[in-house]
Amino acid sequence: RQTLENPKYLSLMERLLPGGTLNLIDISWFADNGAFPAGDVSVQARFENxxxxxxxxxxxxxxxxxxxxxxxxxFLIDIDSYDITLDASAxxxxxxxxxxxxxxxxxxxISGLWEIGMTGVAFSNADLAGTAAARVVILEEFEKSMLDLQVKVDHVELNRLPFYLPSRLKKTKSWFQNRVDSGTAEKIIVTARGEMASSFFTRNGADFEVSAEVKSGRVEIGGGWxxxxxxxxxxxxKNxxxxxxxxAAQIFGVNVSDSELKIDKTxxxxxxxxxxxxxxxxxxxLIRYVNESPLSKATKGGLKNMVSDGVGKLALRLKVPLLNRKDTQVDGSINLTGSSLRVTELAPEFNDFEALVEFTKGAVMxxxxxxxxxxxxxxxxSQRVNRGLGRIKFEADVYAGAFMDYLSLPVELSGKIGSSGVLEFRPNELSMDFNVELERVASKLPRPLDGFVGNGQPVKVAYVSKKSGAREVTFTYGNAKVGxxxxxxxxxxxxxxxxxxxxxxxxFLIGGEISHLDLDGWRDFVDKRKKEDLSNTFPLTVLVDTHVRRVDAFGNTFDDVEVNGQFLKSDGLFNIDSTKIAGKIALSDYGNDEAKVSAHLTRLAVRRSARKEVSGTNKAAELNRPLLAIDAVIDKFELDDIVRGAVTFRAIPNNGRWDIKELSTITDVGTLTMRGNWRPGLEPRVEYYVEFNVEDVGQYLFSLDGAEHMHGGAGTLSGSVSWRGSPFVLDLKTLDGALNLEVKDGRFLKINPGAGHIISLLSLQALPRRITLDFRDVFSSGFSxxxxxxxxxxxxGVARTDKLLMDGTSASVAITGSANLVRKEQELEVFVTPKISGAASVAGAVAANPAIGLAAFLAQKLLGNPFDRIATRHYIVKGNWSDPDVVRVQRGSLQ
Structure with a gap:
């Protein structure tokens, strides 16, 4: 009665509203004088639902x-139920x-407190199956209770686990619901000890623990991780x-088992x-991990396109406030080692590399x-910064050739480049500023690009690479911007x-002042790249506006040359102006088989003595340059300070040889025209057919050296010649040919017999000094x-003749023998017949009877004329041209 009449108990019953069916009820008690028993009531019954x-x-x-x-x-309650629902909203x-x-x-x-023990608990549903045991002590008339609980569950899917977590763990439940996608929890043990209250799982006085083994789980960290x-x-x-x-665990297939995840202060x-x-x-x-996590912001996407075959060790610490993710803290490091790494597709490749990379949420070191x-x-x-990769200091000692290959520049450098500088990652761009030491670099480039190396002065380089794909490189040499x-x-x-x-x-602009330009060298440089397609090697229009203090071209040197023009892929047009060369030069299809050079020069002055002799490999390279079609006109051509008149040159390549259509010079006194071909190679040879027509031989000879050798005379020289080497440089040592010479109506002037050239030989002024018969009147003052x-x-190089005949007003001369044009030596027989009797000249007689030997004919002629037999003299002339040995042959001593 006391229990049933207890207001708190009755109030509890009103709230609990017990229901269901009772049967097989058995109640017994012992009563005295009809009063309700206080402690001797016994009840047993079955209940359903x-x-x-x-x-x-x-x-x-x-x-x-x-x-x-x-x-x-x-009391004892034995439950064996199916389909029950437990509502524990606390x-x-x-x-x-x-x-x-x-x-x-x-x-x-016991002592007024109910102690309840729960044993033999077994439960199951679609998610799990398990057992439990518990002890509950109810205090203060059902207003307070203490719990000691242990639950064991064999198996549950991880994505269903939040359904069974206490409601007070809101953030933990939410994290499990949103971040745990799959997997199973096995051998789960839940223990709870403490006062049963709404704050059970957050009270320091309560003890709630869960342990489990996880299999094949998948967790979304969140926050972009x-x-x-x-x-x-x-x-x-716990706690x-x-x-x-x-x-065991993996991120992108990478084992991260050596790790720990905590959620604190649930x-x-x-x-x-x-x-x-x-x-x-x-x-x-690891690169994928960086790029697909918030670390990509720290690197500013700088590792987006990194490619490597190396291995890295990642150490990561991540701290995420679940209610304030923006305060996430990140720090860690990556040890990198490997044989190949490329930060971007455009960046150079790193080989045999190792580095320690440290990072936070905003910066990478x-x-x-x-x-x-x-x-x-x-x-x-790198230097520490608040965000990004910051500034990276570097020192390098690299090979020049490999560096030029990376820049895709056809620059032939060898040796090592020493450099030091700073690489900096800025928003949307990468920049480098560094000094390049070139003391150990050798350049095979022609001048002027060989002038940047070997003198100890560094080249300053500024490099900028932008996210858009643009890159810029600026070169400063000394105080001047050079590129x-x-x-x-x-x-x-x-x-x-x-x-x-x-x-x-x-x-592409070439400007300013250039100290030295080796045009011959650049011709070879470009010719080597013919097969590489010149237009692809350098696809820009080259603008030239420069003053060159010295130009080496075609074996000659030109000083103070102004060059202005442009070149696009294989075509170009240039204006040239200096004291020695001026005019226009046009290039078309340069670098191809159809290449052609057209030129119209108002003046060109060269010196044979300025041309340097080449040999060996260089000579072979010069002679094996690709043949070009050339059409050139020179209004005023000077050779060795002597004006040679106007020059025209036309040639076209033909199956590996040069067909020279015309090489001609025109002066006031004569015209020289040559046509032929040139076969280049290691054994080059030129063949010409020569036509030389001179209206005034004396004036022409005077134009050659400024000395007077002859007065008047009109002549022709024609025939075929050939020699080894260049078509523009006569090689006397290998000169071969057959020539016809004819000169009319002239007079040899009084000249220095020791002049040392062939004119002094023909003038015969060496003879009077060495003969007893005085012919001074015939030769000394000039021979008409x-x-x-x-x-x-x-x-x-040795010229031979069987009949060189001179028919003069005072004498006739016949010469046979040879002259060495290289050594300037002679070996001649000279027959001189003064015109004493007025008979026909020796020259005319010999010309009329070419089949008869000259000596026999002259002897026969002289024997037929006593005067001539007495006057004719026979000489042997040997030695060099300037001081020959002359010996008179006595009559009858030479058969």
């Missing part, structure tokens, strides 16, 4: 079936359903902290997720970086050399002639 509604901190249950027995403030945010539930409850009142897959490990919840220590506003871990993986996987780049060693490290190159997607789009001017896209004729055969 019984239940209680949840009320406050007291849970509710529906669908219980079993038996109950009560006696002397003790613990769970929704009712829990079980398809099967078995349990034994035993309660006993990559998921963790294939997780195996031990999961635990308001979730701890997960995986024995159920509070300070709930924080912490991830610590290390991973050893291919750098390609590089420590102790070492690698090989452009075949040479480089060391690098600027602008690329887009690795293609050169504009540039300057030796000029501070800015040009539009598609142009009506006609000179000869057929000359030249072999290896």
């Amino acid at each position: 019984a239940g209680l509604y949840a009320a406050g901190k007291n849970p509710g249950v529906q669908g219980l079936t079993g038996a109950v027995k009560y006696s002397k403030e003790q 613990f769970f945010s929704q009712p829990l359903y079980f398809s099967e539930f078995k349990s034994m409850f035993a309660g006993k009142k 990559p998921s963790v897959d294939d997780i195996d490990g031990r999961f635990g919840y 308001h902290q979730v701890v997960f220590a995986p024995t 159920g509070t506003p300070e709930t924080t997720l912490t991830l610590n871990g290390t991973a050893l993986a291919p750098i390609s996987d 590089i420590r102790n970086g070492k690698a090989l780049i452009f075949d040479g060693p480089v060391s690098f490290a 600027n190159l602008v690329f887009f997607n690795r293609n050169l789009v504009r540039g300057t050399l030796n000029s501070a001017k800015v040009v539009d896209d598609g142009f 002639f009506d006609d000179i004729t000869s057929e000359i055969i030249v072999t290896s």
